[in-house]
Amino acid sequence: MAAAACRLRGLMPAATLRACSRPPLPGSLWKRQLPAVGFPALQLHMTNMALRASQEDFERAKGQIKLLKEDPGNEVKLKLYALFKQATEGPCTSPKPGMLDFVNKAKWDAWNALGSLSKDTARQNYVDLVASLVSSQSLSQETSIDKKSEYETLVVTREDNITKIMLNRPAKKNAINNKMYNEIMLALEAADKDDSSLTVLTGNGDYYSSGNDLSEAAKVPPDDIEKKIKESFVLLRTFVDHFIDFSKPLVAVVNGPAVGISVTLLGLCDIVYATDRATFHTPFIQLGQSPEACSSYTFPKIMGPIKAAEMLIFGRKLTAQEAYAQGLITEVFPDSTFQREVWTRLKAYAQLPPKAMMFSKQLIRSFEKETLHKVNFEECTLLCERWVSDEFMNAVVNFINRKSKL
Numbered sequence: 001m002a003a004a005a006c007r008l009r010g011l012m013p014a015a016t017l018r019a020c021s022r023p024p025l026p027g028s029l030w031k032r033q034l035p036a037v038g039f040p041a042l043q044l045h046m047t048n049m050a051l052r053a054s055q056e057d058f059e060r061a062k063g064q065i066k067l068l069k070e071d072p073g074n075e076v077k078l079k080l081y082a083l084f085k086q087a088t089e090g091p092c093t094s095p096k097p098g099m100l101d102f103v104n105k106a107k108w109d110a111w112n113a114l115g116s117l118s119k120d121t122a123r124q125n126y127v128d129l130v131a132s133l134v135s136s137q138s139l140s141q142e143t144s145i146d147k148k149s150e151y152e153t154l155v156v157t158r159e160d161n162i163t164k165i166m167l168n169r170p171a172k173k174n175a176i177n178n179k180m181y182n183e184i185m186l187a188l189e190a191a192d193k194d195d196s197s198l199t200v201l202t203g204n205g206d207y208y209s210s211g212n213d214l215s216e217a218a219k220v221p222p223d224d225i226e227k228k229i230k231e232s233f234v235l236l237r238t239f240v241d242h243f244i245d246f247s248k249p250l251v252a253v254v255n256g257p258a259v260g261i262s263v264t265l266l267g268l269c270d271i272v273y274a275t276d277r278a279t280f281h282t283p284f285i286q287l288g289q290s291p292e293a294c295s296s297y298t299f300p301k302i303m304g305p306i307k308a309a310e311m312l313i314f315g316r317k318l319t320a321q322e323a324y325a326q327g328l329i330t331e332v333f334p335d336s337t338f339q340r341e342v343w344t345r346l347k348a349y350a351q352l353p354p355k356a357m358m359f360s361k362q363l364i365r366s367f368e369k370e371t372l373h374k375v376n377f378e379e380c381t382l383l384c385e386r387w388v389s390d391e392f393m394n395a396v397v398n399f400i401n402r403k404s405k406l
């Protein structure tokens with residue numbers, strides 16, 4: 001694969017080569033991103049004799065190639081190569097490479113196909129082709145940034161090789177209701193398949209998340225409790241499975257206080273950055289519940305059993321610095337510079353070779369994946385028992401009646 005990519009890079013003039021150092025993406029993606037740059041469009045440019053690009057335009061186009069954020073694909077690169085050679089050297093007169101010299105033969109064929117096209121026209125076509133690449137790429141980027149979120153409880157964007165999944169119920173402190181559990185799963189599935197290299201989870205507003213939406217439990221009519229518990233078991237188990245099985249590096253950008261399941265999920269993330277305003281609170285016992293999201297396994301592993309017990313059994317709230325000292329957080333940033341520093345760092349990471357990052361993450365997680373699935377099942381089973389307990393019912397009633405707050 002890498003050897004093939006190198007061979008194809010050999011097709012490029014020096015300037016183009018420098019611009020196209022990223023690995024090629026599947027052809028279908030390029031078709032979607034570059035609709036106007038098919039062969040007929042190029043021929044149209046070739047027959048357009050009315051306009052003539054200056055040498056200055058040509059030099060500018062060479063420079064613009066370096067600024068392309070996305071690899072235009074091998075077919076377009078061949079066209080660029082041929083036009084570049086025709087514009088600078090005229091028609092192809094060099095001997096045809098042998099059949100087995102695939103790369104040089106493809107280059108030669110592309111150049112030779114231009115026949116007696118004049119240098120001026122080749123230069124014009126080169127400039128036009130580069131211009132269409134530049135404009136279609138900026139268009140595709142704007143579309144992904146500005147695209148309206150299809151989710152009700154999330155804002156999902158893709159930019160700079162990063163898929164950002166932002167919890168978006170700020171008025172409810174980003175409490176996770178059933179809709180949000182489902183939408184996060186959909187967003188993770190989409191992120192696993194898209195061409196981003198990192199996925200980020202973060203929250204909108206002053207909270208990262210206040211954890212499970214407690215009002216959901218209060219909505220269940222008494223006759224439906226059994227059914228609801230079965231559904232919740234499946235929902236929670238599948239939801240956590242999505243984190244266990246997520247294939248790309250997953251980063252939590254903890255923009256404020258985090259409660260309950262939003263904290264326990266951090267043990268399944270690969271990097272956790274937090275503002276110094278964040279706190280980390282798992283008040284399961286106060287709520288008559290028990291730990292979830294594999295925290296009964298990951299937390300003792302991360303911070304040692306006695307520190308994990310203080311959080312998971314006694315509900316001790318940690319500051320960001322304490323969470324950092326206990327290994328739950330990768331790094332803490334001052335709130336005033338949090339977003340700037342974190343996103344600068346992540347954008348740089350997102351330029352690293354995506355496959356190498358993905359396979360390394362998978363390798364690191366592979367040794368304990370089976371265990372995590374078992375832990376998830378056990379935790380969900382215990383929670384089903386807790387959800388019918390008086391301790392849990394009382395905690396929900398107290399929260400709804402505003403008698404208790406963390």
Ligand SMILES: CCCCCCC/C=C/C(=O)SCCNC(=O)CCNC(=O)[C@H](O)C(C)(C)COP(=O)(O)OP(=O)(O)OC[C@H]1O[C@@H](n2cnc3c(N)ncnc32)[C@H](O)[C@@H]1OP(=O)(O)O
Binds near residue numbers: 215260261289404405
């Ligand atoms: C798949 C099915 C089930 C899976 C369950 C998995 C097990 C998960 C466990 C957990 O996550 S346990 C943790 C649960 N969370 C809490 O106990 C937090 C409860 N909230 C609070 O204590 C406080 O709201 C707060 C987070 C400390 C914030 O206090 P503050 O005074 O700053 O704001 P409020 O006025 O209280 O909140 C604003 C607004 O948001 C609503 N809200 C906040 N958190 C939740 C929540 N977890 N569930 C539902 N609603 C929440 C709060 O009621 C307010 O709403 P309005 O009154 O303005 O309508």
